[in-house]
Amino acid sequence: MCKPTSWRIVFLSFALLSGAGALHAKVTTDKLGSIKCEVLDAVLQSPIPGASVLISGTQIGASTDDAGVCVIGNVTIGTYVLTVQSLGYEPRSIGDIVVRPGRITEVRVELQSSSIELQGVSVTSPPRHFEDQPGAPTSNVSFSTEEVRRSPGSGGWDVTRVFTILPSVAKVNDQMNSLIVRGGTPSENGFYVDGIPIPNINHFPLQGTSGGPIGLINVDFVRDADFSAGGFSSIYGDRLSSIVTLGFRDGNREEFDGQLDLNFAGFGASLEGPAPGRRGAWLFSARRSYLDLVVEALGQGIAPRYSDYQGKFTYDLTPSATLTLLGIAGIDFVEFDKEQAIEDGNIAYGKWDSDEYAAGMNLRKIWGARGVSEFVLSTMATRFGGEFFEVKSAQTLSREDSRDQQVFLRNVNTVRLGPRSHIETGVDGQYNLSDYDTFYGEYTNPYGDTIPEMHIRQDVESPKGGAFLSLTFEPVYRLQTTLGMRVDHFDYNSATHVSPRLSLSYRLTDRTTLNGATGLYFQNLPLALLLQQPAHRELNDPLAQHYIAGIEHLWTENTQMTVEGYYKRYDDFPMDPTQPESFIADDVVSRGYYSFYPELESGGRADSYGIECVLQKKLVAGVYGLISGAYGKARYRGLDGIWRDRSLDNGVIIGLEGGYKPNRNWEFSMRWTFAGGPPYTPLDTLASRAINRSVLDRTRVNEERQAAYHSMNIRVDRHFYFRQSSIILYLNVWNAYNRQNVLMHYWNEDEQKPDVLYQFSVLPVLGIEYEF
DSSP states (O other): OOOHHOOOOHHHHHHHHTTTHHHHHHSSSSOOOOOEEEETTTTTTOOOOOOOEEEETTTOOOEEETTTEOOOEEEESSSEEEEEEOTBOOEEEEEEEEEETEEEEEEEEEEEEOOOOTTTTTTTOOOOSSSOOOOOSSEEEEEHHHHHHHHTTTTTTOSSSGGGGGGGGOOTTTOOOOOBBTOOGGGGOOOOEETTEEEEOHHHHHHHHOOEEEEEEEGGGEEEEEEOOSOOOOOOOSSSSEEEEEEEOOSSSSEEEEEEEEETEEEEEEEEEOOGGSEEEEEEEEEEEEEEHHHHHTTOSSOOOOEEEEEEEEEEETTEEEEEEEEEEEEEEEEEHHHHHHHHHHHHEEEEEEEEEEEEEEEEEEEEEEEEEEEEEEEEEEEEEEEEEETTTTTEEEEEEEEEEEEEEEEEEEEEETTTTTEEEEEEEEEEEEEEEEEOOOOOOOTOOOOOOEEEEEEEEEEEEEEEEEEEEEETTTTEEEEEEEEETTTTTTEEEEEEEEEEEEEEEEEEEEEEEEEEEEOOOOHHHTTTTTGGGOOOOOOOEEEEEEEEEEETTTTTEEEEEEEEEEEEEEEEETTTTOOOGGGGHHHOOOOOOOOOOEEEEEEEEEEEEEEEEEEEETTTEEEEEEEEEEEOOOSSSSEEOOOOSSSSSEEEEEEESSSSEEEEEEEEEEOOOOEEEEEHHHHHHHHTTTBTTSSSTTTOOOEEEHHHHHHHEEOOOOOOOOEEEEEEESTOOOOOOOEEEEEEEETOOOOOEEEEOOOEEEEEEEEO
């Protein structure tokens, strides 16, 4: 049942939003803002002069100048759709353009070259709202800045959770935002921000993975978020499952702007303004959580403390060369005292602190009308520290004082060969500078075996590098083909891999397209696993083979349906011969970290397959929504030769997300998710009782399934407009009908019986944003 306190918060929050209507009459008259639109070639990112930009349903518009920019001034506040057209390009419609009083709303539009002409007939698409990804036609979904900001699943602070509505992402654990993509583990995802790789974009990052409990990225800085669940281009390497690319918007090049935020995650401020000479812009934000301050004032409970800082500086060195500097940093700390651990029924207490940062530069140079080069140099580091003890014995379970650091270099060159053809080539390199000091105390593994203590002290200096080539062309009319190839060398285990890739896209009609992709994908094992024993250095790098086919149909200019089938085969996952029935790659899903394994061998085999459907409607006439569904299977073969379901296999996944904007002042949205219960291994009750701790029944590995998962998130936004500023109040309620979704089954040591731990109960999140 929902706690009364939670419902009081919900009631008071709705009262605040509703009662604020009285203020509306005093602060809202027809205020004006402006729209600044930048129109670029989608392949070269070069400006398109002379493009027509029109506010849909009106005669108001402008044409872009030589820099590909135009400004539409004196626009009444509200939400608009832009239609952008230029000779030789496919027309585009861009919705969710929110105009605020006294502010410049910046819009970036990328246009694809139109199809080639055949017998005097030019084939073009309607002005669709959906962006095609050149050279990567399958398994791609893009979200705009407004879609990220208002998502009922993000809580206003976590961009990664926006993607969990998609059918390719398993629903296993609400406590973490780890992406589990088509049978992949949380370590198989790559993240790029403005072309700069960032291994983990979360506070309290999980070592060896890309997941965590709460996002680090400021969602108000995100211009667009693109998610690829498979078949991605050869320009990306060292990842098996997915690629997430986030584009930070530039700061305001014309004037100084600011924003203050307060929500469940914390409070913060964002500032932005023009660079000297208005040849660029900057933006910066700083945020800090405050729950620890509340808990300290009340004198009870546990709350994490975290803060983050991020900024971007963009400067035009010349009209054709732009330099971008990016910096992101986070500081995290949490402590669990023994008394609180006993009260909460936990088996361990201690503290954890970590900090992470990424800093880099991106230089983009346009070479006339046919080429562009991008040079990236960056460094990133994460420090892991902490110590945990067993409640009953006070014995040290783990102690960590480690640091992961990488220096990254990347060059991508793009040359246009024709209206619908181009080539991308380049190199990337990474140098690891890591220092590990990790202690594992003696512990009992999930099957009751005693694992001796282990202390890892090792410095790692090891390079890795790759070269890639990707050719996109139309060998026959309507068929776009991309041939890709990567060659990677990992020095740590002296492995060299060749990864061919192929994608196809055939346009049946102006509205219907057939897509397909296949390829090989290799990835290094995490150092957290490799450094445990010298023999682990000889382990093979896991391989994933992707096979994807689908159809895409544009029902209307703003509504699109995609149906895809996929098969993914894994080879050479590490396996523990002392646990031949287990698949250790899934441990990081259930535990959040890699355990200590005295002995490992390659040869783990797994596969996943399924069919997915997404029907998405972009915001037009106040309504938007997304319906997704999937049926799939994820399984593995143990060293005993038996195939079993993996612990991240949901079977059926259904997602509904949508919203309604009746006017410029109110917005209502919701997200409902259903997923089949994942498999789990039941407890061996007799063995658990004998040692009074969880012991799994190794004769019934993953033979039971948890109850089905389902949950609803709702959100209400209320906007207030002043002469030169605005306020957004929002209420986001997670798990609104308080579904008790199972997190895990375990042995309750205090009550000496099997028990169940549940995920989030109802969680109201009230936030306020003040823009000035």
